[in-house]
Amino acid sequence: MDLAPVIDGFGVVLEPVNLLYCLIGVVIGMLVGVLPGLGPAATIAILLPITFEIEAVSAVIMLAGIFYGAQYGGTITSVLLRLPGEASSVVTVFDGHALARQGRAGTALGIAAIGSFVGGTVSVIALSFLAPLVASFALDFGPPEYTALALLGILLVSTISSGSRLKALIAAGLGLLLAVVGRDAFTGTERFTFGSLDLADGLDFVPIAMGLFGLGEILHNLEQRHRAIHAPTEIHDVWPSRQDLKQSSGAIGRGSVLGFFLGILPGGGAVMASLAAYAVEKRRSQHPERFGQGAVEGVAAPETANNAAATSSFIPLLTLGIPANATMAVIFGALLIQGIRPGPQLVEQNPELFWGVVNSMYIGNVLLLIMSIPLVGLFVRILRVRPAVLAPITVLITLIGAYTVNNSVFDIILVIAFGALGYLMKKAGFDPGPLVLAFVLGALLEESLRRSLLLFDGDPTGFLTRPISGVLFLALVIVAFLPAIRSLLSAREKEPVG
Amino acid sequence: MARTRTWISSALAASLLLTACGGNLGSGSDDEAADFPDGKAITVYVGQDPGGSTDLIARALAEEVKNELDVAVTVENKPGANGALAAQELAGKTADGHTLMIYNGSLAYITPLAVPEGEAPDIADYDIVTGISQDDYVLVAAADSGLKTMDDLKGLGKAVKFGTTGVGTGSQLSQELLFAQAGIESTAVPFDGGSPTLTAVLGGQVDVGSIQLGEAVEQIEAGELTPIVTFASERVSYLPDTPTAVEAGYDAPVQQSRAVFAPKGTPTEVIDTLADAFGKAFGAESYQKFNEDNQLTPNEVDGEALRQQWTENLDSYRTVTEEHQIDLGGDQ
Numbered sequence: 001m002d003l004a005p006v007i008d009g010f011g012v013v014l015e016p017v018n019l020l021y022c023l024i025g026v027v028i029g030m031l032v033g034v035l036p037g038l039g040p041a042a043t044i045a046i047l048l049p050i051t052f053e054i055e056a057v058s059a060v061i062m063l064a065g066i067f068y069g070a071q072y073g074g075t076i077t078s079v080l081l082r083l084p085g086e087a088s089s090v091v092t093v094f095d096g097h098a099l100a101r102q103g104r105a106g107t108a109l110g111i112a113a114i115g116s117f118v119g120g121t122v123s124v125i126a127l128s129f130l131a132p133l134v135a136s137f138a139l140d141f142g143p144p145e146y147t148a149l150a151l152l153g154i155l156l157v158s159t160i161s162s163g164s165r166l167k168a169l170i171a172a173g174l175g176l177l178l179a180v181v182g183r184d185a186f187t188g189t190e191r192f193t194f195g196s197l198d199l200a201d202g203l204d205f206v207p208i209a210m211g212l213f214g215l216g217e218i219l220h221n222l223e224q225r226h227r228a229i230h231a232p233t234e235i236h237d238v239w240p241s242r243q244d245l246k247q248s249s250g251a252i253g254r255g256s257v258l259g260f261f262l263g264i265l266p267g268g269g270a271v272m273a274s275l276a277a278y279a280v281e282k283r284r285s286q287h288p289e290r291f292g293q294g295a296v297e298g299v300a301a302p303e304t305a306n307n308a309a310a311t312s313s314f315i316p317l318l319t320l321g322i323p324a325n326a327t328m329a330v331i332f333g334a335l336l337i338q339g340i341r342p343g344p345q346l347v348e349q350n351p352e353l354f355w356g357v358v359n360s361m362y363i364g365n366v367l368l369l370i371m372s373i374p375l376v377g378l379f380v381r382i383l384r385v386r387p388a389v390l391a392p393i394t395v396l397i398t399l400i401g402a403y404t405v406n407n408s409v410f411d412i413i414l415v416i417a418f419g420a421l422g423y424l425m426k427k428a429g430f431d432p433g434p435l436v437l438a439f440v441l442g443a444l445l446e447e448s449l450r451r452s453l454l455l456f457d458g459d460p461t462g463f464l465t466r467p468i469s470g471v472l473f474l475a476l477v478i479v480a481f482l483p484a485i486r487s488l489l490s491a492r493e494k495e496p497v498g
Numbered sequence: 499m500a501r502t503r504t505w506i507s508s509a510l511a512a513s514l515l516l517t518a519c520g521g522n523l524g525s526g527s528d529d530e531a532a533d534f535p536d537g538k539a540i541t542v543y544v545g546q547d548p549g550g551s552t553d554l555i556a557r558a559l560a561e562e563v564k565n566e567l568d569v570a571v572t573v574e575n576k577p578g579a580n581g582a583l584a585a586q587e588l589a590g591k592t593a594d595g596h597t598l599m600i601y602n603g604s605l606a607y608i609t610p611l612a613v614p615e616g617e618a619p620d621i622a623d624y625d626i627v628t629g630i631s632q633d634d635y636v637l638v639a640a641a642d643s644g645l646k647t648m649d650d651l652k653g654l655g656k657a658v659k660f661g662t663t664g665v666g667t668g669s670q671l672s673q674e675l676l677f678a679q680a681g682i683e684s685t686a687v688p689f690d691g692g693s694p695t696l697t698a699v700l701g702g703q704v705d706v707g708s709i710q711l712g713e714a715v716e717q718i719e720a721g722e723l724t725p726i727v728t729f730a731s732e733r734v735s736y737l738p739d740t741p742t743a744v745e746a747g748y749d750a751p752v753q754q755s756r757a758v759f760a761p762k763g764t765p766t767e768v769i770d771t772l773a774d775a776f777g778k779a780f781g782a783e784s785y786q787k788f789n790e791d792n793q794l795t796p797n798e799v800d801g802e803a804l805r806q807q808w809t810e811n812l813d814s815y816r817t818v819t820e821e822h823q824i825d826l827g828g829d830q
Binding site: 139140141142143183184185186187188189197198200201338339340341343344345406407408447451454455457 | 547548549550574575576577578579582583586612613657659664665666685686687688689690691693694696697698700701702703704826827
């Protein structure tokens, strides 16, 4: 492996500007991690237009920082307030808050920070080796392979999502439908454009993401009742004892590996990784009854895994141009705004961007480790900012931002329309994530499928005779039957665990 | 908020002034044309995304024209429908020379062949300040495919799969014309822009592709891509050993071309002032280096000559596509 670009990448990160954006990113990330409701996808979507004015490398370094920073921040409220700031910290509540009630909140936060750091760092190292490898045979990824990957991503996101499977499928279906709007890329025929030139190129991803994630979440949050928050601002003994470390070292190791692999999967990501890591630890433990009563491993495993997954989910994006989850889809949008198309050529043609972003994650993780412990009290205080103050400011920033991307008033209308849709979806218990991801992957799916059929002269068996696409289609069949397999597994699992 | 208020008050002042001027409006606008640009900023629309060739050209020129006219010249990207969206917007602006657009030739003479009649804007609805430059297309194959000449393609023994940078682009038209005239059976596979097309050719997903020279030159020099023919009218100075399609015996000259457009009815004096400023910009050393670095061939003709070039292109493409029954739109 040629190390020169990797080292140059460190040079890029260590430029003061980029260090600053890395710091800004992780601080914002921790903040939104602490604030329940506003997730990283929403924040990144709202900040998208701002990145327009920044150098591409700095922009992505900052947005990546928000993503993995949020994984740290989400822990704090889970432990202290029994209020998960992020979906990926939901399982941390069980043991984290139990520990806090025993007066060991410091230990829980300390273990979580160490686990997050280890998971994040292990994942970046693996990413550094794996990503160029994937990119090196990425030229073999033609339209048929992209067809299979897009299909796999859409299927995974709708079957493995945390909520109702039916609702996720409906949302993904809606995303696919929205993706067909615009001039047909193969014939020039207009589809659902109603004669408007604004729609000729299809709906733009950025206003959709800003509306669904940004505006939609803000509106929905306003409706929530906000109880007064009484959080301890004094946290003691954040350095875990030797025994705590010993107890959780296995969990941190397994969480790193598990998180890394679940993060790469299309449709996977931090939420899935944290759930899986918790389940694995509980199953392996000789005293599963301790889980939920303040087991240190119960905090270490999900917190390690969600950080590892947050990092590794950059692999499919940066090497194949396929976003693995909704947040990656938004970062994909950020790269497109910068005129950079993520894909197989990125590592080769834009090494300073690729390695700059990857290496910034080492720095970001160190920054987070340093900040997360002494600043806990400060972050908790932020929860006291009234949504009535925060919401109007955010809405204003969102709308101004939406206009500046394409200088288009039509985009503002789109943001408002999709904001309303996002609000209604949340209210009805639909996650907008599958919609956004299906929208991005839908265009890829349609174009790759039609391109493939042109290449195969219309013969669909071509998909199965190419080695990579053949394997991917096999994986697809497995995923399609996954719900059945899972219910079979969980039926067996219930007997010994009870 | 403060800005809005200033804006309202100046609008009020302007309307008061207009009322005061009464019947003198006509002569007033003549003075305005003579004083152009009178310290007021110029906006240049680009119908493509930031970072693309058209955008880079616009920004390189804006820098020079700004110094020439001593007013701010801002480039505003309004991407959509290969520039049709920006063109539509331009048509609705006041014809005072303060709103211009870098117009792509493909929108003028290729898009009309690909979309239903009346959907593509007509260049007759605009005034033209000046031509800018031309960008050549080159037919490339992956080096490891062993394809080097048109004869290699004829002897392939199967239908040639060719990658295009999209429907209604010069990339598609050039190859459709070439293969139809060469009697080579072929299938078009459209991709979304130059970079994905390049990747597909390099990865052997398609046999050949037609790509703008500036986007392929790096891989050609690295020996990863073999240039087969260019679609230029004369041998391209950057590729002296590659024949043009015309030299190879096929009537398929296809180029991307760019020009500065203004809304119809812009006063002649204003057009002249602008053309003069752009002319000086073309002479600037940094701009000439920009052209060289990006493999752009200057085409700095005046507005009328450019209109004639593009109209002739549209007519000849229409004739030749009809002759060979090429349908750029519903072609699959």
